[in-house]
Amino acid sequence: MTTTTPPQHADLEPSGGRSAAGAPAPGESPRRGRVSVGGITGAFLTVIVLGVIVSGVHLTQGTGAVGAGDLWRWATGGDALDETAAVLLASRVPRLLAGLLVGVALGVSGALLQSVARNPLAAPDTLAVNAGAYLTVVAVAVLGLSVPFYLQGTLAFAGGLCAAMLVMALSRGGADGPTRLILAGSAITLALHSLVTMLLVLFEQETMGLFAWGSGSIVQSGTRTLTLALPVLVVGVGAALLLSRRMDLLALGDDAASVLGISVRRARVLSILVAVLLAALSVTVAGPIGFVGLAAPLIARMVARRIPGLGRHLVLLPFAALVGIVVVVGADVALRVLIPSAMTTAVPTGVVTSLLGAALLVWFARRLPDRGVGLDSSGQHGRPRTTSTYAVVAVSLSLALVGAGLAAVLLGDRLILLGDVANWWNDVSGREVTLEMGRRVPRVLAALLAGAALALAGTIVQAVCRNPLAEPGLLGVTSGAGLGAVGAILLVPGIGLWPMSASAVVGALVVTSLVFALAHRGGLSSTRLVLIGVGTQAGVMALIALLIVVTRPWEVNLALTWLAGSTYGRTMEQLVPVAVALLVIIPIAVLLRRELDVVALDEDTPRLLGVPLDRMRLLLLGTAAVLTAAAVVATGVVAFVGLVAPHAARALVGSRHSRVIPVAILLGAILVSGADTLGRWVLAPIQIPAGVGTALLGTPYFIYLLWRSRGRDT
The missing domain is CATH 1.10.3470.10 (ABC transporter involved in vitamin B12 uptake, BtuC)
Known part of the structure; x- marks a missing residue:
């Protein structure tokens, strides 16, 4: 009837658009005027x-x-x-x-x-509505306030509304297509979850039980x-x-x-x-x-x-x-x-x-066409810069890196003077300074090395995806490494460094291979790659939450420390994997700098120049996965470094990877080191995880990039 x-x-x-009124969309019933x-x-x-x-x-x-x-x-x-x-x-x-x-x-x-x-x-x-609402609920718990149901709901409504309006503004209400909407929502969600993780770590007693509840639980005590x-x-x-x-x-x-x-x-x-x-x-x-x-x-x-x-x-x-x-x-x-x-x-x-x-x-x-609306490559190819400009930038950042490393050594829950550092270097320092430097130096090196590794991984990922808004975290690589590391910690208590590192590398490679395989459908579409990466990341993070609450729920804080990206308690031994990864992969990246330039252009140019595009992409994504996994072993899950550092590097020195690679590495090291130093010093003795700091620093920059490129098509 x-x-x-x-x-x-x-x-x-799937493209984010709609057919004209009265005209059936693809795969849709033609009887649009009938019920x-x-x-x-x-x-x-x-x-x-x-x-x-x-x-x-x-x-x-x-x-x-x-x-x-x-x-x-x-x-x-x-x-x-x-x-x-x-x-x-x-x-x-x-x-x-x-x-x-x-x-x-x-x-x-x-x-x-x-x-x-x-x-x-x-x-x-x-x-990001759920993330904004969840943050307000956790914040109320941290303050120790007992608020009535309707007031709590009002606060959750306000948090969710602010997050939603921001995402809608950045994606022009969704008009820029699904990829931009997902990227904006994922980035804002990641930043809000970083804040939540910080609160859960710093206020363990006040927020007890909120980690599992944060994944959504319908268990009720009464009606x-x-x-x-x-x-x-x-x-x-x-x-x-x-x-x-x-x-x-x-x-x-x-x-x-x-x-x-x-x-x-x-x-x-x-x-x-x-x-x-x-x-x-x-x-x-x-x-x-x-x-x-x-x-x-x-x-x-x-x-x-x-x-x-x-x-x-x-x-x-x-x-x-x-x-x-x-x-x-x-x-x-x-x-x-x-x-x-x-x-x-x-x-x-x-x-x-x-x-x-x-x-x-x-x-x-996977149903998306190979080319769709929503990707913006305008920031991928910066304006050419002169050699003198590159030299000035490189020297300036090198000096800034030295300054960041020195500040990281001096600042913390207690101030250490340069004379104390000199005495420690000459092995004539007092007992307190020796103990403090023994704790602080591995943390400083961990932040510097992890930042460099994540920046290089982000440079590679953005070239492969031809998208300046992509990063290892948004492609599921970071969460895969986190699953491997957290799984090793929880399932094998007392596991050694190298087995845990191997587990993180395997997790990152498995997730990277899965994303690559799912995105490859008659060719590798950058749009599909990003969306599938975001979806895979969400699924892997759910698995991490399940693993924590099923295996050792009483050690949630230990897992959260990894997920928040902290350098706390690092030793020199834990820096070996990321140092080895950088020593091996930096020369590879430099040797493949021209291939990175070509892959970042379009689909046709690499093939015309004889570059095996899919094989090269797989190789490059594999190196990015190894770098990300090594960084996770050193500092846990640190977000936004792989997005901000390479994009800022291209803005400073142009798009040639022979220049982008060293500048991005310097910027990444400075960013993570600075975030870690501020986290140890600003609220001392309370310590804010480095990953939270990079999220708070990286989110405004990401918002700026999305806002600047609104309405642009690829």
């Missing part, structure tokens, strides 16, 4: 049945000996009423209700954000929180439905919507406010459950492409809400099937949803 309706919104395409009532009813019934099934299975799972038969007897008023009811009401029903609430909130929130941005990758995660959250959910979903007609008209285009009497700016602002409200509500109840706001509406839209009429927002929003329920509750069911029942309260549900969302992001990226 079909009836005629007004034109509905065009489905979102299949039977198809819509069938889709709703299917997802409702799936929701009922997973909810029923969910109620049978847990540590208590309550099975399906007990549930049936309890529901029909039979035997074992009191015992069964106690188990259900105290634990399982609140957990299920939390899953239902979170699924609805994130499903509707993600659908609204995708429509506002006209971008299928817009979601509370990719727009009080859910009772308070329900009115907000009803208001948010109701407001979203009231906006559904405006969203349909916005999908026709800004000009068409204005002609039809819609205030485009007001409709977008209201929709973002409602979406952030629902996402903040979800974070307040269950923590930042990853990628549900991406997966649920994306699945709903894929179904809507097959069923005429289901794409209208009045129908799409509740359908996405139901899909969100299936995703959240289904993920929790899968989690409790795979994890021993005794650990199901400790393992966050968001681990499974993050893996699902990462898989969807990778799948979406």
